[in-house]
Amino acid sequence: LDLNLVPIFENDEEFNGVLLVLQDVSAIRRLERMRSEFVANVSHELKTPLAAVKGFAETLLGGAVNDPETTRSFLQIIFDESDRLNRLIGDILELSKIEARRIPLQFSPIELPSFIAKIVELMGAEAARKHIVLIMNVEEGLFVEADEDRLRQIVMNLLANGISYTSNGGRVTITVEPVRTGQSMDQEDADYDHIRIGISDTGIGIPKKDLPRIFERFYRVDKARSRGSGGTGLGLSIVKHLVELHKGSITVESQVGVGSTFIIELPVLQE
Numbered sequence: 724l725d726l727n728l729v730p731i732f733e734n735d736e737e738f739n740g741v742l743l744v745l746q747d748v749s750a751i752r753r754l755e756r757m758r759s760e761f762v763a764n765v766s767h768e769l770k771t772p773l774a775a776v777k778g779f780a781e782t783l784l785g786g787a788v789n790d791p792e793t794t795r796s797f798l799q800i801i802f803d804e805s806d807r808l809n810r811l812i813g814d815i816l817e818l819s820k821i822e823a824r825r826i827p828l829q830f831s832p833i834e835l836p837s838f839i840a841k842i843v844e845l846m847g848a849e850a851a852r853k854h855i856v857l858i859m860n861v862e863e864g865l866f867v868e869a870d871e872d873r874l875r876q877i878v879m880n881l882l883a884n885g886i887s888y889t890s891n892g893g894r895v896t897i898t899v900e901p902v903r904t905g906q907s908m909d910q911e912d913a914d915y916d917h918i919r920i921g922i923s924d925t926g927i928g929i930p931k932k933d934l935p936r937i938f939e940r941f942y943r944v945d946k947a948r949s950r951g952s953g954g955t956g957l958g959l960s961i962v963k964h965l966v967e968l969h970k971g972s973i974t975v976e977s978q979v980g981v982g983s984t985f986i987i988e989l990p991v992l993q994e
């Protein structure tokens with residue numbers, strides 16, 4: 724609460740009293756705090772790979788370049804860290820565009836079975852590399868109205884996480900089913916007014932205490948592991964924003980050592 728005392732003068736000179744102004748600024752303060760925390764996080768996240776690039780380049784310049792083996796391994800690190808910087812900057816820009824609502828969605832009806840099949844095909848190589856089986860479970864004829872590129876981004880992001888947080892030989896399953904919530908009044912006759920997309924893995928799982936926070940920007944359960952897998956910690960917050968732009972919801976269930984399931988529910992029609 725902001726408290727301001729404003730003296731009141733009559734005819735610009737005679738003191739006439741005091742005006743008490745109370746203003747609830749907690750929402751504004753919270754936003755300001757979130758914004759400055761975000762800037763601090765961004766700087767920190769950018770500085771880490773940049774410091775590595777600089778440090779390894781310096782060591783090479785300082786003489787390590789004379790050893791071919793060291794040179795090769797340091798250059799690989801410099802390359803990987805530059806790549807990481809690139810991904811970070813891309814994700815940060817993407818997130819800020821989405822948050823500023825500078826991404827107009829283009830809704831069109833999407834046939835889910837063929838749409839999901841194409842994504843599974845795209846992710847196949849990545850899964851095969853880790854001997855992970857991708858299983859698709861989609862009822863024929865299901866459709867949803869969505870922004871095709873954004874929906875692809877949502878599903879690919881969750882599948883990529885499923886693959887990257889599951890060890891070799893595991894399983895990632897994507898299931899799409901119709902849901903009848905009765906929330907849309909004018910669709911009395913339709914069998915379903917929402918669709919549920921579940922992406923489930925047999926991976927490392929997420930500890931209970933971390934579950935409420937994984938959609939936060941830059942939040943990672945295990946920084947070292949995530950960084951090793953190339954993660955930026957921004958994927959899930961981008962996904963959540965995109966789901967909400969479709970007036971949908973996302974939830975997660977997980978058990979450490981057993982696996983995780985991310986569930987998205989989207990309205991079939993966007994009014």
Ligand code: ADP
Pocket residue numbers: 884885888924926927928929937942943944945949950953954955956957958959960983
């Ligand atoms: P990252 O780029 O680090 O993967 P995300 O925003 O996509 O960032 O995810 C945030 C964190 O949530 C990850 O660092 C990881 O700790 C955890 N996480 C996300 N998906 C999974 C999953 N399928 N299994 C286990 N942990 C996961």
